[in-house]
Amino acid sequence: MSDETFRLLVNGAEVTVECDRDTPLLFALRNRLGLKGTRFGCGLGLCGACNVLVDGRLIHSCDTPLWSVDGKEVVTVEGLGDTPLQRAMIDEQAAQCGYCVSGVVMTATALLARNSAPDEAEVRAALDDNLCRCGAHNRMVRAVVKASQVEATR
CATH class of the missing domain: 3.10.20.30 (Beta-grasp domain)
Incomplete structure (x- = not known):
C-alpha cells in the first residue's frame, strides 16, 4: 500500500x-x-x-x-472554541474521567445545530449512542439543556 x-x-x-x-x-x-x-x-x-x-x-x-x-x-x-456548551459541561461537572467527553460535546454540538432548544428527552435520545462508563450521563444531559437555554437568551 x-x-x-x-x-x-x-x-x-x-x-x-x-x-x-x-x-x-x-x-x-x-x-x-x-x-x-x-x-x-x-x-x-x-x-x-x-x-x-x-x-x-x-x-x-x-x-x-x-x-x-x-x-x-x-x-x-x-x-469549537469556547462555547456555552463547553462552559455548561464544566459548570455541571459533566466530565468525570473525561474520556468520552469530546465525543459527547461533538454529538451535542450537532444536536444544537439542528435543534437549538431540545428538551431533556431529545438530549437523552441524541446522546444515547455515546458510551459513558463513569455515570456522568445525567450531568451531561443537564449541561446540554443548560447550554441551549443560554443560547436562547443571547
Missing part, C-alpha cells in the same frame, strides 16, 4: 495528510495532525468517543476512511 495525499479543512485550517487511503480519519487526526481531543474507544463506531463533524454532519472518525473525507471540512473538539 502506498500513501496518497489528502486535502482537508480541519478546524478552519487547510491541511494535507499523506496516508494510506483506508487509514481511519481518527488516526490521521491524532497521529498526523496531533489533534488528541478525539478519542479512540471501540474502533467500531459504537461508543461515540471518536465523534467529529464532517461538513456539519456527525460521524464516527474511527471507521471513516480518509479517502471519504478528502476535500471536506472536519471539525474536532479543538475547533
